[in-house]
Amino acid sequence: HSRRTTMKVLGICGSPRANGNTSFLLDKALEVAKAQGCEVEKVMLHGKQISGCTDCRKCHEPGRGTQCVLQDDMLPIYRKILDADVVINATPVYFWHMTSQMKSYLDRWTAFYGSDWAVHKEFADNMHAKKIATIVVCGDTNLATCDPVVKSFNCTETGLCWGGAVRASAQDIGDAAKNQTAINEITEMVTSLLKN
Numbered sequence: 001h002s003r004r005t006t007m008k009v010l011g012i013c014g015s016p017r018a019n020g021n022t023s024f025l026l027d028k029a030l031e032v033a034k035a036q037g038c039e040v041e042k043v044m045l046h047g048k049q050i051s052g053c054t055d056c057r058k059c060h061e062p063g064r065g066t067q068c069v070l071q072d073d074m075l076p077i078y079r080k081i082l083d084a085d086v087v088i089n090a091t092p093v094y095f096w097h098m099t100s101q102m103k104s105y106l107d108r109w110t111a112f113y114g115s116d117w118a119v120h121k122e123f124a125d126n127m128h129a130k131k132i133a134t135i136v137v138c139g140d141t142n143l144a145t146c147d148p149v150v151k152s153f154n155c156t157e158t159g160l161c162w163g164g165a166v167r168a169s170a171q172d173i174g175d176a177a178k179n180q181t182a183i184n185e186i187t188e189m190v191t192s193l194l195k196n
Helices: 021-035 074-083 100-112 124-129 143-153 180-193
Strands: 008-013 039-044 086-092 131-138 161-169
Touching: 008 021, 008 074, 021 039, 021 086, 021 131, 021 161, 021 180, 039 074, 074 100, 086 100, 086 180, 131 143, 131 180, 143 161, 161 180
Parallel strands: 008 039, 008 086, 086 131, 131 161
Antiparallel strands: none
16 A cells, blocks of 8 residues: 555553643654654543453454454544554553553553454554554653563564653653753654654
């Protein structure tokens, strides 16, 4: 199929704070993408009804990919993921892991896969061409605190294209705006993601 000329970058924010550090850094990433000619969209997970995966395995059946039995706000997000060339997942660290909002969303990615954990064939070309990246924000100055979350998002084991991660330290609202290192790393990561 013909490749569209304008890349689409989807940002998913797992923070419950609309004006928090994670949202700020994701906005920076999307600004970089927009400045480079991309179409961008941001989804705030907070306030959406996204239930946790129940492991019913209906979505593993052939031809049922993304046809989750849970009829909630994840269904339109599946379409946004499929339509995007790049997906940037951003979350703060809560109790040494991602937020509950982000965890429910990530677990529901199960619907892209069959029982053998290969991407459903109807999405295979699309998903294998997609780049996945993450921004993880912790209140700790030791950025290794972010590593368990980064590992959860590193989808290379499931056949997707890992685009990298930015780990940032920011505690109070406004701290991320002062973290020039993180802002620079985000600019570099996004610029790299947009190269073919």
